[in-house]
Amino acid sequence: MELEVVLREGQADAEGVAIAEALMRDLGLAAAPRVAGAYLDLLRAAPSPPLTR
Numbered sequence: 242m243e244l245e246v247v248l249r250e251g252q253a254d255a256e257g258v259a260i261a262e263a264l265m266r267d268l269g270l271a272a273a274p275r276v277a278g279a280y281l282d283l284l285r286a287a288p289s290p291p292l293t294r
Contacts, residue, residue: 243279244264
């Protein structure tokens with residue numbers, strides 16, 4: 242699951258982190274492992290599977 246918090250202009254990064262952590266806690270995911278960066282970035286960095294014919 243990817244979670245993104247969009248901040249309003251002038252809103253601090255720390256507030257965004259607090260919002261994300263509260264959402265994760267509300268969803269029962271507070272203890273879930275986390276990955277830095279976007280899911281799409283992870284896909285782009287992964288080796289491509291071999292082509293099969």
